[in-house]
Amino acid sequence: xxxxxxxxxxxxxxxxxxxxxxxxxxxxxxxxxxxxxxxxxxxxxxxxxxxxxxxxxxxxxxxxxxxxxxxxxxxxxxxxxxxxxxxxxxxxxxxxxxxxxxxxxxxxxxxxxxxxxxxxxxxxxxxxxxxxxxxxxxxxxxxxxxxxxxxxxxxxxxxxxxxxxxxxxxxxxxxxxxxxxxxxxxxxxxxxxxxxxxxxxxxxxxxxxxxxxxxxxxxxxxxxxxxxxxxxxxxxxxxxxxxxxxxxxxxxxxxxxxxxxxxxxxxxxxxxxxxxxxxxxxxxxxxxxxxxxxxxxxxxxxxxxxxxxxxxxxxxxxxxxxxxxxxxxxxxxxxxxxxxxxxxxxxxxxxxxxxxxxxxxxxxxxxxxxxxxxxxxxxxxxxxxxxxxxxxxxxxxxxxxxxxxxxxxxxxxx
Amino acid sequence: xxxxxxxxxxxxxxxxxxxxxxxxxxxxxxxxxxxxxxxxxxxxxxxxxxxxxxxxxxxxxxxxxxxxxxxxxxxxxxxxxxxxxxxxxxxxxxxxxxxxxxxxxxxxxxxxxxxxxxxxxxxxxxxxxxxxxxxxxxxxxxxxxxxxxxxxxxxxxxxxxxxxxxxxxxxxxxxxxxxxxxxxxxxxxxxxxxxxxxxxxxxxxxxxxxxxxxxxxxxxxxxxxxxxxxxxxxxxxxxxxxxxxxxxxxxxxxxxxxxxxxxxxxxxxxxxxxxxxxxxxxxxxxxxxxxxxxxxxxxxxxxxxxxxxxxxxxxxxxxxxxxxxxxxxxxxxxxxxxxxxxxxxxxxxxxxxxxxxxxxxxxxxxxxxxxx
Numbered sequence: 140x141x142x143x144x145x146x147x148x149x150x151x152x153x154x155x156x157x158x159x160x161x162x163x164x165x166x167x168x169x170x171x172x173x174x175x176x177x178x179x180x181x182x183x184x185x186x187x188x189x190x191x192x193x194x195x196x197x198x199x200x201x202x203x204x205x206x207x208x209x210x211x212x213x214x215x216x217x218x219x220x221x222x223x224x225x226x227x228x229x230x231x232x233x234x235x236x237x238x239x240x241x242x243x244x245x246x247x248x249x250x251x252x253x254x255x256x257x258x259x260x261x262x263x264x265x266x267x268x269x270x271x272x273x274x275x276x277x278x279x280x281x282x283x284x285x286x287x288x289x290x291x292x293x294x295x296x297x298x299x300x301x302x303x304x305x306x307x308x309x310x311x312x313x314x315x316x317x318x319x320x321x322x323x324x325x326x327x328x329x330x331x332x333x334x335x336x337x338x339x340x341x342x343x344x345x346x347x348x349x350x351x352x353x354x355x356x357x358x359x360x361x362x363x364x365x366x367x368x369x370x371x372x373x374x375x376x377x378x379x380x381x382x383x384x385x386x387x388x389x390x391x392x393x394x395x396x397x398x399x400x401x402x403x404x405x406x407x408x409x410x411x412x413x414x415x416x417x418x419x420x421x422x423x424x425x426x427x428x429x430x431x432x433x434x435x436x437x438x439x440x441x442x443x444x445x446x447x448x449x450x451x452x453x454x455x456x457x458x459x460x461x462x463x464x465x466x467x468x469x470x471x472x473x474x475x476x477x478x479x480x481x482x483x484x485x486x487x488x489x490x491x492x493x494x495x496x497x498x499x500x501x502x503x504x505x506x507x508x509x510x511x512x513x514x515x516x517x518x519x520x521x522x523x524x525x526x527x528x529x530x531x532x533x534x535x536x537x538x539x540x541x542x543x544x545x546x547x548x549x550x551x552x553x
Numbered sequence: 554x555x556x557x558x559x560x561x562x563x564x565x566x567x568x569x570x571x572x573x574x575x576x577x578x579x580x581x582x583x584x585x586x587x588x589x590x591x592x593x594x595x596x597x598x599x600x601x602x603x604x605x606x607x608x609x610x611x612x613x614x615x616x617x618x619x620x621x622x623x624x625x626x627x628x629x630x631x632x633x634x635x636x637x638x639x640x641x642x643x644x645x646x647x648x649x650x651x652x653x654x655x656x657x658x659x660x661x662x663x664x665x666x667x668x669x670x671x672x673x674x675x676x677x678x679x680x681x682x683x684x685x686x687x688x689x690x691x692x693x694x695x696x697x698x699x700x701x702x703x704x705x706x707x708x709x710x711x712x713x714x715x716x717x718x719x720x721x722x723x724x725x726x727x728x729x730x731x732x733x734x735x736x737x738x739x740x741x742x743x744x745x746x747x748x749x750x751x752x753x754x755x756x757x758x759x760x761x762x763x764x765x766x767x768x769x770x771x772x773x774x775x776x777x778x779x780x781x782x783x784x785x786x787x788x789x790x791x792x793x794x795x796x797x798x799x800x801x802x803x804x805x806x807x808x809x810x811x812x813x814x815x816x817x818x819x820x821x822x823x824x825x826x827x828x829x830x831x832x833x834x835x836x837x838x839x840x841x842x843x844x845x846x847x848x849x850x851x852x853x854x855x856x857x858x859x860x861x862x863x864x865x866x867x868x869x870x871x872x873x874x875x876x877x878x879x880x881x882x883x884x885x886x887x888x889x890x891x892x893x894x895x896x897x898x899x900x901x902x903x904x905x906x907x908x909x910x911x912x913x914x915x916x917x918x919x920x921x922x923x924x925x
Contacts, residue, residue, distance in 0.1 A: 150686050153679040154830050157663075160671040264666060269813045318720075318793070318811060325796035328724060500724040508733045509591050509795075 169232035172209065172295040173286075174219065175243040175279025176256060182215040184256065186222040187243075187280040188234065189294065196293055208292045213280045218259050219266070236265040240295050242272050242317070243279035243336070246375070246382060253380035257324075260317050268318035271302060274375035274382060276337035276359050285338055285368050301371045302334065305395070306402045310355075310388030312374045313400040324380055327517050328499025332394070335385055336371035355389025355480075376488065376495050378518075383491045386484070393477070393484045396445045397496045397528075399428040405452060411472035412465075413456035420449040420473065425533060432501040435515070439524040441498050445481070449473065450536040457543040466534055474530040481528040494521040559693025561760040566770025567777065568703050569696040573750050573839050574778040576832035578710070579825075580658055581882055582747065583786045583804040589740030591795040593731025594786040600741035602779020605748025609771045611900040612755045616767030618907055619914045623758040625850020628899075631907045638851040640899050644752060645847035647889075647896045649868060651750060652840035654889055656680055657872040657881050659833040665878065666806050667826050677872055680837055681865040687838035688845060688861050692757045695838045702831050709828035710781070713805055713821065714788050716812040721791035731795075746893025748775050755900055756843035802882070805829075841865065 175187035188211070195206040212230070216222035219236065226234045242260065260266050275282040288297035305311040315333040323331040337359030356362070357373040374386040374394065386394060395401035403423045410416040425446040434440040449470075454460060460469040488495050499517040506512040561569070583594070590597035619627045624644060628637035660676040668676070687695050731737050751771050754761075761767040789804045792811065801807050806829075809822040842857075845864055849857035875881045907913065 147686060147690075150683050153683060154834075157671050157675055157679055158668055160675070161668050264669070268807075268811060269819075322722075322725070322792070322794040322797050326725065326794045497724075503724060503727045504729070506728045507730045508728050509731060510733065512728050 163233065167233055169210075169226075169230050169234045170238045171234060171236050172238060172293070173241045173243065173283060173298070174236070174239055175213075175245075175275075175283045176219075176248065177213075177245040177278045177280055178248045178252070179215040183217050184219075184222070185213050185215050185278075185280060186219055187211060187213040187283050188222070188226065189283055189286075190230070190234070191238075191293075209294060211283050218256065220259065220263055236263070237267075239266060240270055241298050242270055243275050243282055244272060244333075245279045246274050246276050247278075249274055249375070249377075249382040251381075253382075254320075254324075254377075255380075257317070257321060257380065261321055266317075268321070269316050271298070271315050271334060272317060272320055273298070273315065273334040273336050273371065276335070282336065282338055282369065288367055298371065305400075307404065308388070309392035309395050309401050309404040310372045312391060313395060313398065315374075320377075324377070327513065328494070328503045329497030330379075330493040330495050330518075331377050332374040332386065332391075332495050333377070334371055335373045335375040336369065339368045339370055355387035355392075357385045357387045360387075374495075376491060376493050378491060378493045383493055384487065386487070386495075389480050390484045390487065393480045394496060396424075396447075396477075397428060397430070397443055397481065397484075399424075407453075408473045408476050410454075410456045410458065411468055412458045416456040417453075418451065418456070418460070418469065418473070419453035420534075421452050422532075423448045423450075425531070430498065430501050432498070432505065435502065435505060437520075437523070439498075439502065439520050441501070441524055441526045443481070443526065443528045445477070445528070445530045447477075447530065447532045448535050449532050451534065451538055454537075454543060459542050460534070461537055461541050470532045470534055474532045477530045477532070478528055481530065485526045485528070489522045489524070489526075492518065492522045494518065498524065498526070559691045559760060560762050561693055561696045561757070561766065561770070562762075563766045563769035563773070565693075565696035565700045566754060566761065566766060567773035569699045569835070569839060570751060570754055570770055570774025571777040571781075572699045572703065572706065572832055572835045573753060574748060574774065575706075575710075575781050576655075576829075576836040577747070578782055578785050579803070579805050579829050579832060580662060581802040581885075583782065583789055584799060584802055585744055585747075585886065586782065586786045587790060587795055587798045587801075589744060590737045590786075591731040591799075592726050592728060592790055593734075593737055594790050594795070594798070595726070595783040596731065596734075597737050597741045597744075598782035598786050599779055600738060601744050601747055602775055602782065604742060604745030605751070605775045605779070606772055608745060608748065608894075608897045609751045609775055611897075611904045612751060612771055613764070613768040614904045615755065615900050615907070616758060616761065616771075617764030618904070618912075619758070620763045620767075621759060621761065622914060623846060623850055624752070624756045624899075625847055627755075627758070627907075628903055629850075631903050631910065631912050638853075640903070641847050641851035644756065644896055644899050645844050645851065647749075647892055648753065648756065648840055648847065649844045649864070650884075651889060652684075652837060652844060653868045653872045654881060654885050655833065655837055655840060656868060657875060658885065659829070659837075660872070661878040661881060662803060662806075662829070663826075666803055666822070674873065677869050680834065681869045683834050684837040684841045685861045685865045687834065688842040689858055692760045692839075692842050692846070695835065695842055696760070699835045699839075702835065706828045706832050709825055710785070710805060713809045713812060713825060714784060716814065716818070716821070717788050717792060717808045720811060721788055722794075723791060725791050725794045726787065744890060746890050746897060748778065749890075749893030749896050750840070751775060752896050752900070753839050753843040756847045759846075841868075 169190045171188045172191050173189040177185040179185040190210040195208040214222045214225035216225050223234045286294040291297040312332045320331040323329050335358050358370040361370050372388040374391045375382050376384045401424050405421050407417040407419045410418050425448040429444040431442045460466050586594040586597045625641045628640045660673045754770055789798045809825040812821045813819045845857040845860045
């Protein structure tokens with residue numbers, strides 16, 4: 140009788156042994172942290188992989204020294220999985236994509252051919268749907284070779300940390316994961332956006348970006364000197380699977396506000412009483428953005444109300460906006476400038492015929508069935524839609540001082 | 554230890570049926586629901602459960618009429634010694650094919666998702682051996698194991714759903730009526746036989762002391778399954794959207810892969826695989842037991858246990874016959890589910906015959922000896 144429990148226990152262990160065929164020692168794997176996809180010359184794609192060197196990533200104390208923390212190499216192949224075969228010709232370890240966190244896609248490729256490799260990203264079991272998609276203005280291979288952060292050893296961790304800035308600056312989209320993009324490509328009520336990045340050549344001629352808060356900067360246009368030659372700000376907008384345009388950081392912030400995903404940001408606004416001067420505010424979401432679909436029909440009408448709270452961080456003009464009348468004036472001015480950005484975003488997306496905000500979310504609930512919704516064809520209606528926006532800003536605080544500092548008064552133009 | 558010793562209470566029975574049916578939620582069943590209802594897949598799940606409850610009523614009625622009797626004895630008593638065993642054999646053949654499909658389906662799922670280099674035959678043999686061992690220990694052991702493991706299996710599924718909630722976009726559940734309520738209704742009717750595995754409870758009906766236990770087990774099991782299915786497809790559609798969810802044959806695995814709470818909790822699919830294995834084994838053991846018990850009853854064998862090993866060998870060999878994963882899915886969707894209606898028609902037929910012929914178990918009678 141004693142043998143029965145023993146037999147049962149042994150049998151229960153049986154399923155665990157089935158994994159033995161798949162065993163692999165850690166030292167046998169070459170773990171790809173990031174992948175770049177460009178158009179190939181001989182094959183459909185040039186796949187650049189950034190492979191971790193664990194000892195170098197671990198730092199000097201663990202023997203890393205000045206050794207580059209990653210190995211970056213490019214292989215041409217029709218797909219990611221088949222690129223492994225090429226890579227295995229000169230990478231001794233088994234190339235694995237289980238830990239890939241970011242896919243960099245060359246803008247030219249996604250503008251002309253869309254996302255034909257998305258099928259593999261969703262199907263190939265080594266790839267996780269939580270990985271980010273980043274569109275790069277320059278070839279992804281060049282971008283990845285230039286990706287040598289100064290404050291981090293791990294270049295992918297650096298990118299991951301940049302993505303967190305959507306919470307603190309609001310200049311990146313809230314979601315750019317494979318899963319989020321794929322699900323939006325399959326529904327008609329919104330189109331996806333992804334992160335947008337660019338390489339910077341400081342010696343290049345004048346950049347396109349504008350210091351005007353209504354316009355802002357996209358990646359590759361930031362007014363700066365020094366630092367690594369890589370920027371990630373703004374967003375790439377897609378119509379179906381093709382990229383159609385780039386949103387600047389300011390427009391992306393407006394997008395977040397309309398999507399009710401804006402959290403907080405420091406932003407400068409033109410001083411209403413002192414042209415040429417700026418007031419810097421710390422903006423926070425006040426209440427959830429209210430979007431009302433007022434009308435469907437040939438020309439749908441939408442009303443969006445954004446409610447924000449703000450704290451003054453810098454008021455160099457010396458104007459005392461804490462005075463009741465002046466405070467309202469500043470609130471109205473900031474709201475007006477934000478509204479201009481919202482309208483610029485909407486105009487742009489209507490020209491591109493992409494509802495990246497997802498106003499369609501408010502329309503779809505009005506249709507009882509999928510057939511009725513599809514026959515209405517929201518993507519074709521959106522460009523004709525009347526979108527009325529309003530912004531309400533409430534100045535709540537004035538930082539550590541209330542009235543203008545003496546230095547500001549001296550510097551102000553009376 | 555007698556072959557038919559041991560009893561199942563209402564709680565164990567309902568958990569057993571819930572596990573047998575609910576294990577399908579790890580497989581392509583939610584995909585069926587999404588293909589029927591689109592964004593309204595959760596409605597399809599509830600409708601399928603509702604139809605399942607109606608289809609299970611003859612089993613409940615037979616349970617009350619013949620308490621403590623299994624399908625083999627009831628059919629012999631009601632339909633005679635020739636037609637009765639034939640009906641039992643037909644039902645046991647369906648359950649055997651359900652076991653076969655389960656074996657191959659889970660094997661393919663494991664190979665596709667977690668152990669790509671493991672030969673399918675190894676997984677099939679492991680699953681078969683374990684289910685034979687469990688079935689050998691008796692239905693009561695299988696039911697009690699299901700009850701003991703329920704917290705683990707349910708927590709595994711629930712945690713994945715809960716951690717997935719932050720990603721749910723409720724807009725994806727609209728339009729509210731999906732492809733139209735009429736289409737959802739008709740589609741749900743087609744898949745109503747998803748609950749046909751409730752026949753397993755009738756096949757092992759000797760283990761229930763009374764009709765009430767069988768009633769509670771059947772109806773609660775199906776109801777729980779309906780609720781679990783509705784929650785699963787609602788989260789699945791709310792995350793992937795109906796078009797993508799329709800192409801997702803491993804829904805809970807898909808959701809588990811998306812769980813990402815910073816650096817603290819991610820790659821939870823490694824955990825969910827354990828629940829898969831447990832749920833799959835309980836389902837397989839229950840189906841194997843029900844097949845062997847029905848066969849033994851139909852063939853008037855004194856004990857079902859000698860049948861287990863040959864049965865498992867035959868099913869393991871046959872499970873390798875479908876040429877690929879798609880063939881397994883087709884076998885399930887295009888043959889097993891429609892034939893499930895025929896299987897559920899057997900208790901209805903037996904109940905009608907019993908009513909017409911005025912057959913019922915003796916009121917004071919103890920449960921008759923099984924297959925004797």
